[in-house]
Amino acid sequence: MRLKKISPAKMLMYDKEASNRKQEIDRQHHTIPNQRKQRPKDKHCGNICWQKIYLRAHAYLCIIRSAWRYISMQLLKWLSxxxxxxxxYLDKQLAPYGINNSQYMFLIKICRSPGILQDSLMDMFYVxxxxIVRTVAALEKQGMITRSPNDKDKRTCxxxxxxxxxSIIxxxxxxxxxxxxxxxxxMSESxxxxxxxxxxxAGRNITSELHIERKGEEFND
Structure with missing residues (x-):
């Protein structure tokens, strides 16, 4: 049997492959140090990962709470x-007619419903x-309304x-x-x-919380 002649270049290549293979085997058996140091595994790695997830979630929750607190304060601020x-603004517009922002609602209601009972205003306004007694007395003093006795109930008028x-309503x-x-x-119509x-x-939420009830709204008619 004739042996195939191998060139020096191929012999060098085979030697290099053999050397690399030997190094790989040695690494697997820990006979030589690995050139790339692997990060040692921590037996508590799982716990550490969950702690990181928890801390990140907690940080996001704090951000959301802060944002909501900011929004809530903005709501109260701009309502005020x-x-x-x-x-x-309304006082400036109403000044020429002798009334103010605390009286116009009552005057409109009385002009729309002549003969309305004074006590019924208490069931309509969140006041x-x-x-109400002071406002009615002020409107009467200004010559805007008159009061007459109620034959059915002397306690009201x-x-x-x-x-x-x-003439000004x-x-x-x-x-x-x-x-x-x-x-x-x-704002658009919608x-x-x-x-x-x-x-x-929002108004009903706060009045309900304070247990304030009214039989009717101010301008339902």
Whole structure:
């Protein structure tokens, strides 16, 4: 049998492959140090990974809570700003007619419902009864309304608008509509409807929490 002659280049290649193979076997048997140091496994690696996940989730939760707290404070802030400055604006508009932002709702209601009972106002407005008594007395003093006894119940009285009140009530109504339009400026019709729904719901939430109930709303008629 003739042996095949192998060239020196191939002999060198085979020697190199053999040497590499030997080194690989030695590494597997730990006879020589591995050139690439592997990271030692930690027997607590699983626990450490879960701790990292927990800490990251907790950090995200803190961020969400902070954002929600910021949003909540913004809500209270802008409700306060809107309430304060719309009243200032309304007072300026109503000043020429001798009434203010705490009286216009009562005057509109009395002009719409002549002969309305004073006590029935307490079931319509989210206002303390003592405030209603003071407001009615102020409107009577300003010549906007008159009071007459109620034959069926002497404890209350009927309220009627005067000629002076009837002569300005349309202008007062227009001022109220103008103020509402100003507050809703920049909103589409659908956004205005949503805003009103959300605002009413917010009002009902807080009055329900305080156990305040009313038989009717201010301007349902």
């Amino acid at each position: 700003i809107t309430d304060r400055f719309y009243k200032i 303390h009864p003592s405030n 009927k309220l009627y608008p005067t000629e002076r009140a009837l 349309d202008k007062i109504q227009m001022i109220c509509e103008k103020t509402e339009a100003l507050l809703l400026q920049g 956004e205005q409807n949503l805003f009103m729904d959300f605002l009413i719901q």
